[in-house]
Amino acid sequence: MVPSSLRRFYQKHHYVRLPKFLNKKLLREILKALKKSKPFRYQDSGGSESMIGENAGSNTLQFLLNDPSLLKKIKEITGCAGIRSFTGRTYRLLPSYQDSMRWHNDLVYGRRVALTLNLSPKPYQGGILQIRRRGSKNILHEIKNTGLGDVVLFRVASFLQHRVTAIGGKNPKTAFTGWFCACADLPFERSKKIVVRPNKKNGARWKIPQGLLEYSKDKKRIIFDPKRSLLCELDPVAGKMWDHLKKRPHLKLALRELQKEYRVAPDVLEKDVLSLAHHLNAHGFLKNV
């Protein structure tokens, strides 16, 4: 349950702050990954920015923000029951270009709630989020989100508009931003979904590569490699096998445990587990040792 004060604040003011949204370890990893990425300039009628292309940091955030337990909390805070997924990107506003974003409402692709997460290691000037009623000149809220790892959620609605004021000073503003949407698809267009089917035999010992993320969604197990932006989707039975493969990196041990749960012939079970291991191995989600 989220505190009712958050819900009330969001209902009244159309935004809410979630300080220290990321834990320190995750924040460190995200910032490290962002350092390796190469931004490119982007400009349109809505404003200008340096867009930070696909990278392990943004991929990690995007995946974690699609975790069903997180989506549930966002629904509770915002009252938007229709939220089903999140999609976002990382951008940087540069003082040398006086980057900014003009008034707009983000009301496309089923967007319901916007999120901005501050990833600026140094304090920046300007780059302030402003919210107004559509067409009004009065600013309803002016929100400075300067705490590293802090999040601001704000409502996407036809009666509201928002903008980001020009960045000033010496330091850039880096933020991960995106939207909780009504559409169900995970936003990894360039990822290849792996559908596990029975196949041939594989080795009997394995290890799981580091850095994989996972959760369950719609009864499926979703495993994600943020470095490769590669998604693996397992049905419930394969998901259960995956749990055993992780805990017991040896075929005999995994089979022994699975045999307790599934009343199938041992040779059939072995074939299925090896088949799964083979496919996971073929796509780099499991390594033979």
Ligand SMILES: [Fe+2]
């Ligand atoms: Fe926006």
